[in-house]
Amino acid sequence: MPEATHVASGKVRELYALDPDRLLLVASDRISTFDVVLPTEIPDKGRVLTGLSAFWFARTSSVVPNHLLALRPDGRSTECRRLEMLPIECVIRGYLSGSGWKDYRATGAVCGHRLPEGLIESQRLPEPIFTPATKAQTGHDENIDRETAAGLVGADRLAQAERIALALYAHAAAHALEHGIILADTKLEFGLDEEGTLVLGDEAFTPDSSRFWPADEYAPGGTPPSFDKQFVRDYCESLGWDKTAPGPELPDDVVEGTRARYVEAFERLTGVAFDDYLENPDVVVG
Numbered sequence: 001m002p003e004a005t006h007v008a009s010g011k012v013r014e015l016y017a018l019d020p021d022r023l024l025l026v027a028s029d030r031i032s033t034f035d036v037v038l039p040t041e042i043p044d045k046g047r048v049l050t051g052l053s054a055f056w057f058a059r060t061s062s063v064v065p066n067h068l069l070a071l072r073p074d075g076r077s078t079e080c081r082r083l084e085m086l087p088i089e090c091v092i093r094g095y096l097s098g099s100g101w102k103d104y105r106a107t108g109a110v111c112g113h114r115l116p117e118g119l120i121e122s123q124r125l126p127e128p129i130f131t132p133a134t135k136a137q138t139g140h141d142e143n144i145d146r147e148t149a150a151g152l153v154g155a156d157r158l159a160q161a162e163r164i165a166l167a168l169y170a171h172a173a174a175h176a177l178e179h180g181i182i183l184a185d186t187k188l189e190f191g192l193d194e195e196g197t198l199v200l201g202d203e204a205f206t207p208d209s210s211r212f213w214p215a216d217e218y219a220p221g222g223t224p225p226s227f228d229k230q231f232v233r234d235y236c237e238s239l240g241w242d243k244t245a246p247g248p249e250l251p252d253d254v255v256e257g258t259r260a261r262y263v264e265a266f267e268r269l270t271g272v273a274f275d276d277y278l279e280n281p282d283v284v285v286g
């Protein structure tokens, strides 16, 4: 890509600078499980995630402006406005899972939200909560309380990000549930444009930034199956792999089953046939 200089690598995405004001975000087909990127790719996973993110950006632009400028014809690359990113992850949890469940079990609270006693793992919360986290360069993001978050971005900016993140989650979770998918939690990232306006950046409501659970298999008390990665997790568990790098190669049936789940999530949520997206990615933003 001669017109772009590489600026950052994520576990499964790459970021390039197109010019001083614009970035190119490229989603690969790599997949991670138990925090390890596997050697086998899932064909079209990057296109599914890019299309879903663009769909949500288009649907929420009246709630908050976002960084999306254009989808490229390859379906996996998006041109975005370069922002000054806030140094916090804005996590919204509608269900008690992952680090939220761990913190609750240890302290009865998550990021300063004291919760009712007796909740069980993966239970729906009385109402969605804002649980900010720091951005770890390596390793795991750390949950922080709102005072700590306010110290990083300012109290007014934090209140604005919280209000908008809660509104975005309410919108996306209701839409997903109507299509049989529970959006258990999600991580949103905001930045500021040159005028100091808050802008939604990064990716939005993808299965890599959110927990997607099949609604018809949901039961609290344990870990619900992942809509997208359950075949991969089950296969990895069946090997007795110790979950340290390098991860195992995936057999063809696991790859195909997993690809089908990503495509199913895309089609259910967007209402667009995935082949139509491949033909013209702009169908998700039209």
Ligand code: Q0Z
Binding pocket: 008, 009, 010, 013, 014, 015, 023, 025, 026, 067, 080, 081, 082, 083, 084, 085, 191, 201, 202
């Ligand atoms: C996103 C990330 C990735 C590695 C920086 N619009 C923006 N303006 C400024 N910075 C970012 C964005 Cl999206 C930004 N990341 C996360 C993505 C690879 C890191 F694809 N880092």
